[in-house]
Amino acid sequence: MRRETAVVLGGSVAGLCAAGVLARHFDRVIVLERDRLPADARHRRGVPQSKHPHFLLNSGRRAIGEIFPGFEEALIAAGGMHLMPSMDAAYCENDGWAPRKSGTMTMVYSSRVLIERVLRDKVRELPAVEIREGATVTGLRSTAAGTPGGRVEGVGYRVGDEEIHLDADLVVDALGRGSSVADWLGADGWSAPPERTLDAKVTYVSRWYDLPPAERRSETWWWKHLVVTPTQDTGDHPDEHEFLSNFFPIEGDRAIVCMGSWGIDMPRETEAFEAAVDRVRATTFGRATRDCTPTSEVHVTRSTGNKWRRYDLLEVPPVGLVCVGDSICAFNPFYAQGMSSAARSALLLDELLRGRETTGLAFCREFLARQKKSLDVPWMLAMARDQAYDFATGTEIVAPLRRKAAARLSWPIFNAINAASREDAYVEGTFAQVFNLDKSLREMALDPRFWFGIARYKLRRRLGRTVVPGGFDERRDPPGIDYTGYTGGAGAPPSTETGRGGDRVGV
Structure with missing residues (x-):
């Protein structure tokens, strides 16, 4: 059944995915975006986190592919890289470098700005969608707020000095973790949603680099992605050994070098950042960064707390409103769950709109219940680690x-x-x-x-009966040997042509 007008607040990943599914069910979909959107892949004020690495998990890739057929192919054509992390990434774990081996998981690597550019291109192909740029949302309009018959019926926004009001059959909040929608609802008379929070004091810093030409790279530089996990050594060591560090490949033969920690003050200036890179416990990380050419300043993010606005717990939720992305549930970005969770919520919205004649209270409650079940999955993962810190704050701290x-x-x-x-x-x-x-x-x-x-x-x-070796010395380069299909014994691994690397610890 076609409906008349849907309004999406925010034109980032969550808002674009929502617009993509709403175009299937509404005659007109209006996206209100405060920024002026670039035609190419560039940073903008409304998405400061775009300066840091972003993973699009497989569930998110599939969801976006269902919303926008051909998305992944378009992203790769624009420069994204389809890689197998277990083969194309070098992981420094607690006991040293992990062995390289074929696995079941693949990922598409790119910058956040390229993902958004490709999504914008897809949305602009939809005749039902109109993106209004430079539009600052100023509030909602409700009738009989807080009652079973109440409903959100429109939004107000400003372009320059002009105040504009839009009637809407459905409003989607995709304004991110800083969304004011809950405050606007309260001003209209709706009950405030309970909030679950946990802030583990995560801070991370990133800097962008151009990679050196391939001929200038070391013969041991077989990897595309480099990850160094925090040490579990309880003795004296530099703070940098506690960092989760990423040398993250993106389009254009570039990389984002990112270091983050729980509860440690991170380097914010160029010299301090470069010095910290050299103190990361895997020496390859510093050497590789030094071989690259920096192209940006140091970017810092501290707004990393987990926050879930539990609209599903309200006795009378705001009918006519759907929240997606960080506006409903924002995660510690370390866990790379945000974009995928937003896309999954959009796909859920598509499923529930099919064949329904109304978007009344029953629709609202069913969407919130099913969205809650979907969000439980990433929320539990985030809690499992962030609850381990005695300096964490929020409603979800544990005994x-x-x-x-x-x-x-x-x-x-x-x-x-x-x-x-x-094995x-x-x-x-x-x-x-x-x-x-x-x-x-x-x-x-x-x-x-x-x-x-x-x-x-x-x-x-x-018993000494494992087959694939591990724990290669972190003070040396990661070994490029491919252990796929290796069955042990005195013979060499199947392939040694992909690079040489470090010895095993103690060997």
């Missing part, structure tokens, strides 16, 4: 014993999963599903086959 258990066990469990994944396809595939939001952490935790695989690997390791 000291539980916090200590999370702090003590989270990284060792992560290490055990990664190690077992090298157990079921463990590898299950964890990939959880990482990509295709399976919940609870499902993984209750899966006996998954934990059997980890226990079996740990026993085999204790």
Whole structure:
């Protein structure tokens, strides 16, 4: 059934995905965006986080592909890279470099600004969608607010000095974690949604670089993506050993060098950033960065707390309003869940609009219930780590014993999963599903086959019967040997032509 007008507040990833599905159900979809949108892939004021690395998880890739057929192909044609992390990335884990090996998970790497540019191109192909730029939303208009028969019926916005009002059959809030929609609802008479929060004091800093020409790179530079996880050493070491560090490849033969931490003051000036890069515990990280040419200043982000506005808990939710992306649930960006969660919510909106004659109270409640189930998956993942810090604040902090258990066990469990994944396809595939939001952490935790695989690997390791080696010396370059199909024994691994690297620790 076609409806007349939908209004989307915000023209970033969440808003564009929402506009894409609304165009299937409404005669007119109006996107209100405060910024003037660039024609190409450039940063803009309304998306400061675009200066940092962004992962588009597999569930998000699929969701966007369903909303905009051909999206992934267009992103790759524009410069995005389709890579297999287990083969194209070098991971420095607790005990050193992980072995390189084929896996089930692939990802498309690009900058956030390129993702948005491709999405804007797709949206502009839809005749029902109109993007109004330079439009600052100023409020909502409701009737009988807070009652079962109440409804959000429109929005007000400003362009220059002109105040404009729009009637709407449905309003979608995609204004991000700083959205004022909850305040506007309260001013109209709706109840404020309860909020769940947890801020683990994450700060991260990024700088953009041009890669050196291929002929000038070391023969051990086989990798595209470089990741260094925080140390678990409890002795004296530089703060930089506590950083989660990424050398993240993007289009145009460039990389974003990003370092972040929980509760540590991060370097904000150029000289301090470059010095910190050299102190990251894997020496390849600093050397590779020094071989590149910087093209930006140091970008800093501290707005990283988890925040979930629980509209689903309201006795009478605001009918005629849907919230997607960070406006409903914002995550610690370390976990790369935001874009994918937004796309999943948009796809859910599409499913519920099909065949319905109204978007009344029953529709609103069903959408919120199903969205809550979808958001539970990434929220649980974010809580599992961020609740481990005694300096975390918010409604979701946990008792000291539980916090200590999370702090003590989270990284060792992560290490055990990664190690077992090298030799157990079921463990590898299950964890990939959880990482990509295709399976919940609870499902993984209750899966006996998954934990059997980890226990079996740990026993085999204790008995010296594991096949694929690990723990290559972090003070040397990551080994480029491909261990795919390696069955052990005295023979060499299947392929040694992809680069040379570090020795194993203690060898």
